[in-house]
Amino acid sequence: MARDFTSVGVTGLGTMGAGIVEVFARGGLRVVATEVDDAALERGRGVLARSTARAVAKGRLEQAEADALHGRVTFTTDLAGLAGCDLVVEAVPERPALKHELFRRLDDVVAPGAVLATNTSSLSVTDIAVATAHPERVVGMHFFNPAPVQRLVEVVTTVVTDDEVRDSVRALAERLGKTPVVVGDRAGFIGNALLFGYLGHAVAMLESGRATRDDIDTAARVGLGYPMGPLALLDLIGLDTAEAILTTMYEQGRDRLHAPSPLLTELVAAGHLGRKTGRGFFVYPPPGSGGGDTTAPDAGGPAAGVREVGRVVVVATGDDDSAAAVDDRLGAWVDDLAAVGVDVDRVTVGNSGDGDARLAEADVVLVDVPAGDSGSALVATVTSTLTDGTVVALTGAGADGSLAGLAAATGRPADVVGLQPVTPVASAPLVEVVVGLDTSESTVATTRALCERLGRTAVTTRDRAGRLVEALLVPYLCDALRMVQDGYASADDVDTAMRNGCGLPRGPVQALDELGLDVALDAARRLHSETGEPGHAPPPLLTQLVAAGRLGTRTGEGVRRHP
Template sequence: MARDFTKVGVVGLGTMGAGIVEVFARNGIEVVGVEADEPALQRGRQHLRTSTDRALARGKLTDAESAALHARVHYTTDLADLADCPLVLEAVPEHLDLKKELFAKLDGIVADDAILATNTSSLSVTEIAVATMNPKRVVGMHFFNPAQVLQFVEVIKTVVTSDEVFEKVQALAERLGKKPVVVGDKAGFIANALLFGYLNHAVSMFEGRYATREDIDDAMRLGCGYPMGPLALMDLIGLDTAYEVLDTMYRQGRDRLHAPSPILKQMVSAGLKGRKTGRGFYTYAGPGLSQVVGDALTPKAEPVDAAALRPVAKVGVVGSGTMATGIAEVFARAGYDVTYVARADAKVERVRAAVTRSLEKAVQRGKATEADRDAALSHLSGTTRLDDLADVDLVVEAVVEDLKVKQVLFENLDEICKPGTILATTTSSLPVIECAAGTKRPQDVVGMHFFNPAPVMRLVEVVHTVSTADDVVATVQDLCTRIGKHPVTCGDRAGFIVNALLFPYLNDAVKMLEANYASAQDIDTAMKTGCGLPMGPFELLDVVGLDVSLAIERQLYLEFREPGWAPAPLLEHLVTAGYLGRKTGRGFNTYG
């Protein structure tokens, strides 16, 4: 059982290795830490000291606990000092030959019943195991960075790993306060297999100049609640490490979406490896530092030329659903006169009642005053007549996600609205140009994709078509800032930024489940506790709605014709069966 592990060895004391040492030592286990030479050993010692000093400063460790922790760690450059360790875990660089050579040496040093574990994030544990005389005792034990903080551990069982070995390692992970999941030996395992496809796609998006690095990262942080944007995360992981992981995944699975984006190899060759070298997608204050400093790609903070913008005082909102209601509230609270259009008097009243209820909640929570509430309501008027939008400066449509319905609406708005009025669609996936083409003023049509719930979510994707006028884009960007939103700007492609990055990742998760590699619960656990995401992919799919998700995935596949983005058959079957997620009580999970 796990209690047998009173002493363990850790080979490699970089950021990850030192973090693993700390995890073991915090839990009362003696650790022998090994590095290649004395300077590397001192760096490893400093990694551990820096981490524990930070924990001391935050009150998470006492002086006595810190002293006891360090007393449990013994440093050496001699692998022979691992001879009496019942478990040795390696955390050396991600190079297969290096790991195989190390395991062959360890095989002749440790006892016959000792367990050899690798912290590889993507390499074949089986290939590492066969470098030893006894591959049955080799197992993967993949911690996530920072190991001291993140709870998830992937325990990788090869086709030859003995049941006793992986059970002991699983029990040890639980003793360490981690959430272990046992998986088979497949490149990337759960978390990296899903994470790195998403990261690679973000790199391609940047490489193709579809959006700026800041807008890509802000979109995923603000639109999905991710702790970091994908390009900032790549810098943290290290571009050389990311390249190795992707290359390994591609060579094993031959999935084109895992082929490293060409710019990655170019940046690694140029020494731009991320935070550790002081420069990657961003530039940092120095090697190993997290502070981002300005560089040639940093957006210039230039004052807005009001004369170059179109005046916006009156706003129209078309629709009566949750999104339309939220958008009407956002503009009214920002002091704009809002005329919203619903299809029936009852729906007009329902929108006003919903906005009133939302504003009242804000008052009760201290997020607005009664005067704020009354002022917002005074700016709000409802109607059933599109003709009442004749004098507005901006119209935002939030009707059903049906292209034909939107096209007819834009034809009507083109005839009704005065010249110069900006016509915006909040579609999440349909082509904005298809809406613009039905008007005689395509230069005035733009995407203004709010996120649900609109009063809460700060992100707005500002989507320009090939026809959108520059002053329209600039006006909408400025307007977003004025209503308290954060605009990101991109071209008119299916999914824009957020959905184009999010839904292929969700689809990959469904395919992983479909292949019986891991359960929905284990995959959700991996992405929440291993990658720090607010929701696992299956939780999120059930919230979004499987039918909505399938429609977006079909739209992405139709536009890009990327075979890897074809909707997973399992998703198609669940939708056909009427299992649409929370709204029907059953999707990937069942709800009471």
């Protein structure tokens, strides 16, 4: 039977600890809030006061409710003040020795039946529990920042946590209006394991030169519909915090993809910790300076080397099926080009000399390259009739992952670029501009300018497996599916954690079903083949679901069944 907690304690009153105090006090509980000294205590009191004042100003809390909330909180520097609490939540800095010592002291303060909870985001709850005389009463109660706003609470159990303790803490979270998810003691739990795996991968992509800082963040915001790009989010979290969490995850799980990248470590060593120091991946104006948001790309003026585009020719191979497929894939491009005053024509390779003449007059040729071995012959035929400086934009299945060979076949690789509309996980007009070994800056600038003229957001990426959006997304989706496959969490719990804890518009299992399991499997195989990283290998469950024909929403069944 779940316990009815009436008095709780919180020790450690930083931003997170003070937020947890607010959550409990809003829920009608008496709260004892402790810190190590008067200065830290007053800082915590100030965090709580500012948070409730903002809530009142925004109409989310009545002044009378705020006054009553503050009346339920007792502040003290004496740990003995926690003696009468039914539950104590620890929210001190993420240092194992500090937490172990605190829990040993709490053993001597609280009643034998009191529950001890840690808000750790990545440390082992088991290690913390065994520092006490009664590890069965220790549980993880991981809130997400800002605690008064984010709905998720991860209730983390160890192999010795009492079932009644687990059920009581879960019931308390529900009573407070939170959405609890019960998980085992694994590095990062659900939320941080998935989030920081994704964030660490984004840093590695930047470090490897796959794409620029701005294009990586734009791909996540526009292509995936995420509220922030991964690099801006890291700056908000704090690069030192991120490095510490990734280090803990790597030490516990030994997955090399969780090890902090050298770039992240160097930024931390240089003191560039993100927003709190004014510089991380982005540079931030001092508080109160009125400076602009430097996390947004600078639109600026026209890029250097942009060529004028007045005529575009769309090229298909010479069979009716191919032409129909091109119309299906590229019809919107044709319509949009015409709408902005660009002269558009369609050419089927193998036409009369009239077709050759039309190609020779193009500023841009958009070639739909079919899958298979015929791509090189197609682009060689097309480009043999072009004038110097014509941009050759290759799209379609045959252009994905083979740009270098196709560009070489043209004899003019500086003019060749890949152009891949992103399969929409978010309903957004994002286009990946793929650069080859010799693609010129002018070719890239002209292609991006044309995309933006059509109302599409363009990002530039090297010709790597998964390009940019899939390379960001698919490893994260596979990590989530592994949790389901291994029985660590259900599909519903994984999606709940990422929506309610990380503020994402959809959970990874939902995103996987919407993307298509076959699409994800193909991308994962290409990433694994290119990198050789065991962590990029597709999980067996993904392979099995695809083999069974369960491809996601379009077939009515994927990881979940869809009506």
